[in-house]
Amino acid sequence: MKLSALLLLLRMRIKWHPAQEALAGAGIAVGVALAFAVLVANGSISRSTGQVVDALAGRASLQVVARDSRGFDRGLVEKFRAVDGVRAAAPMLEQRAVLHGPTGSASVLIASIDPALGRISTGLPAWASGGLLLVRGLVLPQPVAAKIGTEQPGSAVAADVRGRRTQLTLAATLGHDTLGPLSDASVAVMPVAELEAITGLNGRVTRILVATASGQRANVARKLRRIAGPGLRIAPARDELTLLGKALEPSNQVTGFFAAMSAVLGFLLAFNAMLLTMPERRRTVALLRVIAACPRGEIVRLVIFEALVLGAAASLVGLLIGLALCATVLHASTDYLSPAFTLGSGTIVTWGPVLLASAGGLVACLLASVPPIFDVFSGRPADGISAAHGRAAYAVCTA
Numbered sequence: 001m002k003l004s005a006l007l008l009l010l011r012m013r014i015k016w017h018p019a020q021e022a023l024a025g026a027g028i029a030v031g032v033a034l035a036f037a038v039l040v041a042n043g044s045i046s047r048s049t050g051q052v053v054d055a056l057a058g059r060a061s062l063q064v065v066a067r068d069s070r071g072f073d074r075g076l077v078e079k080f081r082a083v084d085g086v087r088a089a090a091p092m093l094e095q096r097a098v099l100h101g102p103t104g105s106a107s108v109l110i111a112s113i114d115p116a117l118g119r120i121s122t123g124l125p126a127w128a129s130g131g132l133l134l135v136r137g138l139v140l141p142q143p144v145a146a147k148i149g150t151e152q153p154g155s156a157v158a159a160d161v162r163g164r165r166t167q168l169t170l171a172a173t174l175g176h177d178t179l180g181p182l183s184d185a186s187v188a189v190m191p192v193a194e195l196e197a198i199t200g201l202n203g204r205v206t207r208i209l210v211a212t213a214s215g216q217r218a219n220v221a222r223k224l225r226r227i228a229g230p231g232l233r234i235a236p237a238r239d240e241l242t243l244l245g246k247a248l249e250p251s252n253q254v255t256g257f258f259a260a261m262s263a264v265l266g267f268l269l270a271f272n273a274m275l276l277t278m279p280e281r282r283r284t285v286a287l288l289r290v291i292a293a294c295p296r297g298e299i300v301r302l303v304i305f306e307a308l309v310l311g312a313a314a315s316l317v318g319l320l321i322g323l324a325l326c327a328t329v330l331h332a333s334t335d336y337l338s339p340a341f342t343l344g345s346g347t348i349v350t351w352g353p354v355l356l357a358s359a360g361g362l363v364a365c366l367l368a369s370v371p372p373i374f375d376v377f378s379g380r381p382a383d384g385i386s387a388a389h390g391r392a393a394y395a396v397c398t399a
Helices: 003-016 018-057 076-081 126-133 142-148 176-184 192-199 217-228 239-275 278-291 296-327 351-368 370-378 387-397
Strands: 062-066 086-092 094-100 105-112 138-141 156-161 164-174 187-190 207-212 232-236
Touching (some): 003 018, 062 217, 076 086, 076 207, 076 217, 094 142, 105 142, 105 192, 138 176, 142 176, 164 176, 164 192, 187 192, 207 217, 217 232, 278 370, 296 351, 296 370, 351 370
Parallel strands (some): 105 187, 138 164
Antiparallel strands (some): 062 207, 062 232, 086 207, 094 105, 094 156, 138 187, 156 164
């Protein structure tokens, strides 16, 4: 049976039974959307945060981290840079703060920028880090500025930092073209002098990103520990992702179970929706077999073709609906983690959920098409076959 004939018979089915086909497609789309949305929402926190950490850490393999928000003496930076095997060391002063604007509030990490960060970070271009050094005031990613309702440079922003409220001036808002993945993070940037002034942490830093020579990471880590002493923590540059994974483990277990149940529920919904069209599909198979005398192989090919077309079209609609759901209704809240982690807020879609949800829709369609295929080899004609339908089937089969 030619492709044109397969398409003709499919078009005739949709024309004769639009409600049944629409219900079957809707059931498959809902099932795919539910499974896809839960799978994407479940993994977006860790994936988007991973992009932020990778962009910031860049070429760094180690970091020196203070054990509390008071930081440590900035004078240690030069000692770390003098260690054999250290290619670059970028100090940062970071403080958690809550920003208040006309329409809302946002919990952010306010950080200072050092010239050395441009040589380490892969998500912040060297020209951007150099330009930020010249800025006076607060720099925000556009999503954070939109959340608090302050996007106009020169606007006043109230900041609660270390138990005190300070009035800051918004210097600029930057988007993805400048900050890359960092534009999705809940962060803010200030000159180190201004950040020291509002926090009272003069000459202090809270983190140093360290880029080491190839093969020197372990050796450099030992030397840094001897210099740092027990008051500082020497950790991998991406250690925050490990800690975030542990913090998310209970939530991932719950949402993982919900994702599995949603996938099963979606599969059953798609399968049952497909079964709505089974009586008419079985009558069509009987028509082709008895009246049109089509070969069994051609009929099986037709049944599989119709199932694949319906499953693919409904799965595509379901993926679009699921994407809208995971970005709105099922978007995971990260507010409870923001005081401890620099989180990304983007919705990250990978091929895994796409393929898994689509495969579920296609498999449901194919499994629901098994009864008509059984009829092909059973030898039992169907009842209630009209002459008009018989002529149509004959015309398609012989096309």
